[in-house]
Amino acid sequence: MKKTLVASLLVFELITPNLLIYPLKRFSEKIELTFAFTKAQKDKYLVRNFERRYNELTFIIENEKMGFLEEVAGRYNSYIGESLVGNTNPQIQRRAKEYLEVLRKLRDKYPSNSPYWLKIGEAVEVTRSLL
Amino acid sequence: MNMKRTFSKEIILFIFGILLSLAIRLFFTLKGAALADVLRMYEVAQKVLSGGNPYQTYGFYIYPPLWMQVEYFSLLVSRVFLIPFQTVIKIWPNVADLLIGIVIYVFLTKNKVKPAISVPWSLFYILNPVSILISSVHGQFDSIVSLFTLLSIFFITFFKTPKFFYLSALMFGIAIAFKPNPVMLLPFFLLYKNVNFIKRIKYLLVTAVPITLTLLPYVFISPREVLTSILGYSGAYDFGYAAIFRGLWYQNNANYWFPYSDQFLSISKVLFLFLSIFIYFFFANPPAGRAGKKVYVSSLALYLLFLIVYFGISGQYYLWIIPLAIIAREKLVILFSILVTFALLAFYLFFNPSLIISSIVTKPFQSIFMSVYFFANVFLWIFCLFWLVKLIRNYVPVRKVR
Numbered sequence: 001m002k003k004t005l006v007a008s009l010l011v012f013e014l015i016t017p018n019l020l021i022y023p024l025k026r027f028s029e030k031i032e033l034t035f036a037f038t039k040a041q042k043d044k045y046l047v048r049n050f051e052r053r054y055n056e057l058t059f060i061i062e063n064e065k066m067g068f069l070e071e072v073a074g075r076y077n078s079y080i081g082e083s084l085v086g087n088t089n090p091q092i093q094r095r096a097k098e099y100l101e102v103l104r105k106l107r108d109k110y111p112s113n114s115p116y117w118l119k120i121g122e123a124v125e126v127t128r129s130l131l
Numbered sequence: 132m133n134m135k136r137t138f139s140k141e142i143i144l145f146i147f148g149i150l151l152s153l154a155i156r157l158f159f160t161l162k163g164a165a166l167a168d169v170l171r172m173y174e175v176a177q178k179v180l181s182g183g184n185p186y187q188t189y190g191f192y193i194y195p196p197l198w199m200q201v202e203y204f205s206l207l208v209s210r211v212f213l214i215p216f217q218t219v220i221k222i223w224p225n226v227a228d229l230l231i232g233i234v235i236y237v238f239l240t241k242n243k244v245k246p247a248i249s250v251p252w253s254l255f256y257i258l259n260p261v262s263i264l265i266s267s268v269h270g271q272f273d274s275i276v277s278l279f280t281l282l283s284i285f286f287i288t289f290f291k292t293p294k295f296f297y298l299s300a301l302m303f304g305i306a307i308a309f310k311p312n313p314v315m316l317l318p319f320f321l322l323y324k325n326v327n328f329i330k331r332i333k334y335l336l337v338t339a340v341p342i343t344l345t346l347l348p349y350v351f352i353s354p355r356e357v358l359t360s361i362l363g364y365s366g367a368y369d370f371g372y373a374a375i376f377r378g379l380w381y382q383n384n385a386n387y388w389f390p391y392s393d394q395f396l397s398i399s400k401v402l403f404l405f406l407s408i409f410i411y412f413f414f415a416n417p418p419a420g421r422a423g424k425k426v427y428v429s430s431l432a433l434y435l436l437f438l439i440v441y442f443g444i445s446g447q448y449y450l451w452i453i454p455l456a457i458i459a460r461e462k463l464v465i466l467f468s469i470l471v472t473f474a475l476l477a478f479y480l481f482f483n484p485s486l487i488i489s490s491i492v493t494k495p496f497q498s499i500f501m502s503v504y505f506f507a508n509v510f511l512w513i514f515c516l517f518w519l520v521k522l523i524r525n526y527v528p529v530r531k532v533r
Contacts, residue, residue, distance in 0.1 A: 017498065018382045018383070018384075018385070018498075019382055020378055020379075020381070020382060020501070020502045020505050020506070021502070022498065022502065023498075023499050023502045023503075026499075064384075065383070065384050065385070066384065067384040067385025067386060068384070068385050068498065071385075071497070071498055
């Protein structure tokens with residue numbers, strides 16, 4: 001499958017989930033959280049990590065590394081819940097709406113009800129339901 | 132009086148260590164499920180029980196026939212005493228582990244090592260997570276092979292009479308009758324003593340007795356199937372640099388089957404054969420004033436070479452190293468054990484977490500465990516190489532400084 005126009009809207013992470021050093025990135029995030037003492041710091045951390053999980057998910061789909069899709073989509077769903085539930089920050093709400101549109105487009109690259117369509121669809125549904 | 136008190140203190144420590152090891156091993160043995168290799172052992176035992184020949188299906192049973200009889204006996208015990216097969220089959224390698232601990236203690240004591248040092252070394256094996264993981268969790272029986280190899284080394288090292296020389300050959304033969312891997316050490320045993328050619332041939336013949344006797348009935352029935360099953364098996368591509376390639380390949384699309392494994396395996400066979408000849412010659416004639424000719428050091432070096440060069444490495448092969456390294460009092464075995472433990476745990480957690488504890492809820496095929504597995508294998512491979520170089524350096528002649 002060739003890269004779509006959606007690709008131009010995407011930002012990829014330097015360390016992506018397919019890399020063997022990825023757990024180090026997660027570990028550094030945990031350290032970051034440990035040192036986020038104020039509410040503002042924690043909010044910033046949540047927004048940044050939500051972005052990271054979204055960027056990772058789109059990287060996996062765009063680069064067709066679908067062997068990682070289940071794991072990465074699951075992580076995105078978990079982080080979006082953590083970031084959006086009870087969070088009224090307009091910045092994160094606006095970003096989630098943008099992500100929803102892109103994820104819909106990425107999902108529709110695959111035949112309806114195919115395994116990949118369903119898996120990306122889960123991410124779409126979780127995002128939509130939390131907005 | 133004082134020495135006696137110290138000695139009894141060591142004995143108490145030794146007994147405590149054995150009991151602790153038993154408790155840990157019992158826990159994992161009872162919590163295990165009939166999965167992976169243990170499941171295959173159960174299937175083989177059933178085949179034997181129903182009068183079938185396990186060698187007739189290619190790849191179904193890959194070891195010499197002696198272990199098959201143990202599997203069959205274990206199934207009978209399991210049915211008579213109503214104990215799960217996966218528990219019974221793990222009894223034998225665990226008993227072998229405990230006996231190895233005792234042999235290590237006796238070996239070191241005979242080598243004039245004080246009990247205060249030989250007991251901790253012995254406990255290091257008995258409580259070693261690698262031996263616990265392989266025997267109690269994985270259910271592999273390499274400790275049985277190691278026990279008989281160790282006994283063979285013990286008899287050839289400490290006893291001068293011909294009776295013990297041939298007893299060593301018999302022990303070595305029994306080890307081979309369980310699993311053929313000690314065959315690669317045979318040249319060291321044949322070249323170790325300064326005996327005449329006839330005695331070396333006799334040693335070889337006695338070594339061949341157990342495998343010949345147990346193999347004969349099957350060779351008569353289906354010679355081709357037996358030979359292809361035993362000799363055709365080249366190991367799994369789970370550890371060593373195969374694991375490193377697997378990890379690198381995994382990054383592509385979460386695929387953990389490295390596509391060029393067969394080619395690498397073929398090359399590694401030739402390379403190992405070539406390099407092992409160097410090890411045979413190098414360790415057979417050590418220069419005076421250096422480490423001296425020790426069959427267990429030479430064997431350790433060859434096994435390390437095998438782990439470094441050969442592509443078809445399974446997790447249980449790492450267990451071969453530990454008893455040899457302990458009797459050689461190689462302290463590097465401590466770091467080695469830590470690295471192997473990480474590699475094994477990550478491997479089980481990635482492929483089959485239920486293997487560790489049957490009720491474990493962790494999902495298999497999680498990328499985080501692939502990362503740990505990869506890095507543990509990278510460090511382990513480099514470490515094995517470093518260790519082998521160190522062993523070889525100990526044997527290099529000392530240059531006299533003018």
